[in-house]
Amino acid sequence: MRGTVTPERVAVLALDGVYPFELGIPSRILGAAGGRYEVLTCTVDGRPVRTNADFGVTVDYGPEILETADTVIVASVPSDRIPTVLPDEVAAALDRIRPDARIVSICTAAFVLAEAGLLDGRRATTHWHVADLFRRRFPQVELDPDVLFVEDGRILTSAGAAAGVDVCLHIVRSDHGSDLANFVARCCVVPPFREGGQAQYIEQPVPESGAASTAATRAWVLEHLADPLTLTDLAEHARMSLRTFARRFNDEVGLSPGRWLIQQRVARARHLLESSDLPVDRIAAEVGFATGASLRQHLHASIGVSPQTYRRTFQKSG
Incomplete structure (x- = not known):
């Protein structure tokens, strides 16, 4: 008889202006994995944050939860909210992450990881629409704007919006195999593995x-x-x-x-x-x-x- 599974703790960091859709992806995908993940949402100070929609979100946790997380996922913000200088409270929150923790960015959150120096010398991706801006600001990062996500050691970066689903399914697949990832995909009515990369979504002439x-x-x-x-x-x-x-x-x-x-x-x-x-x-x-x-x-x-x-x-x- 198989023993009780100890769930992996996943902390999702919601920054001010967060996209509600991307913020909800980890809980929806990882939460469908049969209790293998405990998904907790936090902010840099434990206070509510505004989303880019017409409502805010209230969380139960502050940055202290990042110290106990096995995986930290940073949700994305609109391109006009991408920080040019990492705010002190965000930098302090990221400093709480354990050295051995897996770190994941969804969409524009790659800018946050890059500003913190976490992507230096690594491969990464972000939304194709801001790829040129990312290259100009972070030439020390090997950007690949054509893929849905990149895994480089303990750090994973994903492309725009729904690519957060792809990277979370990849986490389930890497941790527990394809059968469970396929089951999660069926539960959430999403493809277990999407063909191609971001190139198919880049603006181009209509056929x-x-x-x-x-x-x-x-x-x-x-x-x-x-x-x-x-x-x-x-x-x-x-x-x-x-x-x-x-x-x-x-x-x-x-x-x-x-x-x-x-x-x-x-x-x-x-x-x-x-x-x-x-x-x-x-x-x-x-x-x-x-x-x-x-x-x-x-x-x-x-x-x-x-x-x-x-x-x-x-x-x-x-």
Whole structure:
């Protein structure tokens, strides 16, 4: 019989002007993980804060809760409320975070972490709309504005708004495996893993009227991952020329077809490593990698571990 699970304490820091939607994401997503997380919301002084909507929020905790948190999530504020100098009370609150705690920013909260020096020399992301401003202010941070979230050691940064859902699901997946993350996603009626990155949401010309979508081909690919698919195969299925298909695919997904296909194969391989005892070579064949060595290479490039290490980690904690 499995013992009682001690929940991980997650503190969500609400700054003045916070977006209500982003503030509620951690509680909604992590709170659906079967008691594995205790989500507590605080402010820098324990007092209520105004949101960017027509109401304020009252919290039960002040910055002292940050000292006991295993994970700290900083919710985002509107771009016109991004501090140019970190307020003393915010800096003091962040100083309370334990050195070994996981720290997460949603959207523009990456500016807060960067102002505090927490992102120096690290990869990070933020909302694409303020990416240029971020680069100018923090050249010491390696910004990747094309992704939904970045994990660099104990610090995770996510892109705009709903990318907070993606990073919280990633936390559940990393801590407890894909089965629980998928369950949480179903409970919250959100996709367990979104295709592509921010590029698909960046303002761009509207496609020509009547332009065909690549969605049906993407769905078809997911049913045929074991096959040795080529770009020509995908374009023929979509009934487009290679050039048109590649351009439209990138516009819709934010990735090249080849990069997207590798992502899907790695995701399927991770699921099989967690949920089955199939040998690595068999899993490689099931997901369309030619050999076990190819799977090892792609998995290591994606998440930095071998199939054996990944399996040991998640079959224990799933």
